[in-house]
Amino acid sequence: MPLAKWWDQARQLPGAPRTCGLGVNAETWSQCAGDVAASGGRLLAMWASACDAWDNADTVEIDDIAGPAQGAQSARDGGSLATEAYAAFLTDRGVLILELPIERSGAAAAESTHYPGLEGLFPCASRMQRAMFDVSRVRSSDPDRRPWLRHPAEGYELIRVAGDGVHEIAVGPVHAGTIEPGHFRFSVVGEKVLRLEQRLGYTHKDIERRFMELPLAEGHRLAARIAGDCAVAHSWAYCQALEGMAGCIIPPRASALRALFLELERIANHLGDAGALANDAGFAFGLTQFSRIKEELLRTMSQALGQRYLLDAVVPGGTQVDVSAEAARSLASRVAAIGRESAQLGTIYDDHAGVRDRFTGAGILTPELARRLGVLGLVGRASGQPLDARVDMPSAPYDVHVPAKVVRQEGDVAARVAVRFGEIAESCRLAQALLASLPPGAHRTAVRAPPAGSFATGLIEGWRGPVFVALEAGPGGTIHRCHPHDPSWQNWPALEHAILGNIVADFPLINKSFNLAYSGVDL
Amino acid sequence: MLRTLRKICEIGLISEPPPQPDELLRARAALDERLRSVLGRALCIRHVDAGSCNGCELEIQALNNPYYNLEGQGIRFVASPRHADLLLVTGPVAANMEAPLRRVYDATPDPKLVVALGDCGCTGGIFGERGASRGRVSNVIPVDVAVPGCPPSPLRIIQGILTAIGASHL
Numbered sequence: 298m299p300l301a302k303w304w305d306q307a308r309q310l311p312g313a314p315r316t317c318g319l320g321v322n323a324e325t326w327s328q329c330a331g332d333v334a335a336s337g338g339r340l341l342a343m344w345a346s347a348c349d350a351w352d353n354a355d356t357v358e359i360d361d362i363a364g365p366a367q368g369a370q371s372a373r374d375g376g377s378l379a380t381e382a383y384a385a386f387l388t389d390r391g392v393l394i395l396e397l398p399i400e401r402s403g404a405a406a407a408e409s410t411h412y413p414g415l416e417g418l419f420p421c422a423s424r425m426q427r428a429m430f431d432v433s434r435v436r437s438s439d440p441d442r443r444p445w446l447r448h449p450a451e452g453y454e455l456i457r458v459a460g461d462g463v464h465e466i467a468v469g470p471v472h473a474g475t476i477e478p479g480h481f482r483f484s485v486v487g488e489k490v491l492r493l494e495q496r497l498g499y500t501h502k503d504i505e506r507r508f509m510e511l512p513l514a515e516g517h518r519l520a521a522r523i524a525g526d527c528a529v530a531h532s533w534a535y536c537q538a539l540e541g542m543a544g545c546i547i548p549p550r551a552s553a554l555r556a557l558f559l560e561l562e563r564i565a566n567h568l569g570d571a572g573a574l575a576n577d578a579g580f581a582f583g584l585t586q587f588s589r590i591k592e593e594l595l596r597t598m599s600q601a602l603g604q605r606y607l608l609d610a611v612v613p614g615g616t617q618v619d620v621s622a623e624a625a626r627s628l629a630s631r632v633a634a635i636g637r638e639s640a641q642l643g644t645i646y647d648d649h650a651g652v653r654d655r656f657t658g659a660g661i662l663t664p665e666l667a668r669r670l671g672v673l674g675l676v677g678r679a680s681g682q683p684l685d686a687r688v689d690m691p692s693a694p695y696d697v698h699v700p701a702k703v704v705r706q707e708g709d710v711a712a713r714v715a716v717r718f719g720e721i722a723e724s725c726r727l728a729q730a731l732l733a734s735l736p737p738g739a740h741r742t743a744v745r746a747p748p749a750g751s752f753a754t755g756l757i758e759g760w761r762g763p764v765f766v767a768l769e770a771g772p773g774g775t776i777h778r779c780h781p782h783d784p785s786w787q788n789w790p791a792l793e794h795a796i797l798g799n800i801v802a803d804f805p806l807i808n809k810s811f812n813l814a815y816s817g818v819d820l
Numbered sequence: 821m822l823r824t825l826r827k828i829c830e831i832g833l834i835s836e837p838p839p840q841p842d843e844l845l846r847a848r849a850a851l852d853e854r855l856r857s858v859l860g861r862a863l864c865i866r867h868v869d870a871g872s873c874n875g876c877e878l879e880i881q882a883l884n885n886p887y888y889n890l891e892g893q894g895i896r897f898v899a900s901p902r903h904a905d906l907l908l909v910t911g912p913v914a915a916n917m918e919a920p921l922r923r924v925y926d927a928t929p930d931p932k933l934v935v936a937l938g939d940c941g942c943t944g945g946i947f948g949e950r951g952a953s954r955g956r957v958s959n960v961i962p963v964d965v966a967v968p969g970c971p972p973s974p975l976r977i978i979q980g981i982l983t984a985i986g987a988s989h990l
Contacts, residue, residue, distance in 0.1 A: 350950070350951045447916075447952070448915075448916045470916075470917065470920050471868055471869075471901075471920055471924055473899035473900070474897075474899070475867045475869075475877050475880050475881050475897065476869070476877065477869045477872070477874055477877065478868075478869050478870075478917060478920065498916060499871075499914060499916045499917050499920070500869070500871045500872070500911065500914045500916070500917065501914055501915070501916055501952050502871055502912060502914050502947045502951075502952050502953045503947075503950070503951035503952040503953060504947070506951055507946075507947060507948070507950075507951070507953075518946060519946055522873040522875070522945075522946055522947075522970075523873060524873060524874055525872070525873040525874045525875025525876070525877075525878065525971065526874050526875070526878060528875070569878070569881070582824055582827075582828070585885075585886055586827065586831075588881075588882070588884070588885035588886070589831065589834070589885055589886045589887065591882075591885070592882060592885045592886075592887050592888075595882070605879075605973065606875060606878060606879075606971060608875060608970060608971075641823075641827075642827075644823070645823055645824055645827070648823070649824075814874065815874070816871070816872065816873045816874055817874075819914075
């Protein structure tokens with residue numbers, strides 16, 4: 298197997314399990330990416346080590362915190378800056394990260410090409426590469442050079458569909474419901490969607506740059522606020538990277554509590570979606586019941602953990618809060634009740650002809666297409682992609698508390714609903730098992746500052762899919778660079794395919810069945 | 821069908837009374853009493869995410885669960901700023917959302933109220949006011965009431981809305 302030779306050269310990286318790094322040149326970068334694609338691997342994330350602030354986006358020379366000192370010096374003289382492009386791949390053996398040294402030129406940045414693009418092998422690379430240019434001013438060789446995160450004042454070209462009877466429907470950035478901002482352009486004939494083009498980046502807040510201003514010991518707070526609905530996954534992935542580079546082993550109780558928080562987050566979000574999806578299908582009863590159950594869970598969490606949403610629950614070295622025996626009992630009985638009620642409501646959904654009619658066959662993403670698009674997480678599992686980092690690359694305590702993967706082949710809204718119901722049941726089981734066997738001892742330990750230049754990663758399966766964080770330490774406990782990656786990067790382009798041939802009126806339902814992050818990818 | 825009806829009966833009415841307004845949340849002088857009394861009866865809210873992490877959105881969505889039942893107070897969310905009396909704005913204002921937020925504000929008919937939500941809406945929060953983050957909502961449009969919290973609880977959000985309309989009559 299050709300991929301094995303790359304693995305043999307790679308060095309083990311701290312942090313996430315089974316993660317290795319490999320220095321490459323432009324030629325081996327493309328070869329290795331080709332071998333990953335040929336062996337069925339996925340593109341997990343792409344980023345570059347340089348990171349410019351929004352204000353300085355047009356003048357690379359002025360500001361280069363990430364480049365080495367002599368690079369910054371030569372750039373001021375009108376020369377070029379040394380930086381690295383990274384591509385992380387998800388393969389059968391784990392995560393393989395390629396590191397390609399490149400030079401980004403100050404003057405000719407807009408025209409030049411800095412590294413070979415991966416869009417031909419991994420379609421989801423396109424937006425990541427466009428974002429890399431916006432953030433790091435490094436350019437791939439791929440043709441789509443439109444800005445992604447940093448919107449120009451005007452003149453963004455959407456791809457148009459022409460022909461008899463074709464018209465466009467523009468939606469957003471401000472949407473009709475309580476959701477995040479983004480622009481959708483539908484090209485439609487009659488009621489049928491011929492093409493959907495998404496334009497995101499509206500909530501871009503320079504998060505990657507903001508990381509560089511924070512101490513390592515506080516980065517988890519920002520990580521939790523990349524996408525508030527998967528705060529535990531993002532902050533755990535960040536802490537896993539930090540603890541990895543600091544050589545810190547967290548106490549067994551801490552990892553059990555983190556897993557408990559992660560499963561509670563998964564349950565809360567799936568409950569919300571299960572209700573909202575029924576509502577979008579015209580069955581308001583579902584929303585009423587599931588929003589009630591979700592509120593009851595949040596109130597129990599508020600009492601037991603002091604927080605309705607766990608934005609500050611995971612901290613470096615462990616968890617912020619411990620769970621008392623009494624709190625564990627109330628959480629366990631709440632979670633058990635949720636499991637029962639969710640199953641009962643699932644039967645009501647199944648028996649409701651109207652709901653079944655709207656769910657079945659809507660927004661189909663075939664397993665073949667899901668594989669080619671590199672779709673991850675929940676959406677992938679509903680389209681026959683049996684990937685779950687909790688099982689495939691388990692961090693403690695998932696090596697002991699092994700979740701059952703919930704996988705469907707149909708790839709329609711009904712399948713994505715079914716995966717959610719399956720995962721609510723499974724997460725309720727896991728949460729109860731974790732609560733019943735919480736290891737004694739401390740829930741937090743000290744993390745000493747890692748040496749400057751340390752590099753580590755984190756990989757945690759959040760409710761949407763695998764959340765990846767690449768972290769590099771600066772001197773004196775500072776963050777040199779942090780790149781957080783939400784699986785929505787991979788799954789947004791798949792939504793453009795799932796809607797094709799469906800009617801416009803089904804888009805809210807199909808979109809909700811994906812329920813992807815905006816802020817999580819706008820960074 | 822029978823099971824659906826049985827479930828509805830079994831749960832019964834669980835809505836809770838709304839909290840009282842909290843004048844401490846007010847960011848600028850109240851609207852004229854006469855206008856407020858008109859708005860307060862059937863308030864229409866347009867939510868605008870100007871750059872939030874979506875944490876505040878989760879709690880806004882909770883306002884219409886059976887426990888808080890905001891719509892039961894005559895306060896409902898509408899799909900267009902042209903139908904709205906009050907804008908509920910979350911997030912630090914992202915640079916890419918600055919123009920859309922101004923346009924939403926301009927499209928909302930007078931008299932209008934603005935409630936800024938969350939630590940980010942109040943101060944810029946952890947994202948601050950630099951780079952692509954324009955910081956607090958009041959940097960871009962006038963704000964009547966600012967509700968801190970990360971995210972603020974549904975009760976605090978309702979308090980903020982009730983404070984904005986001075987709805988002691990509820």
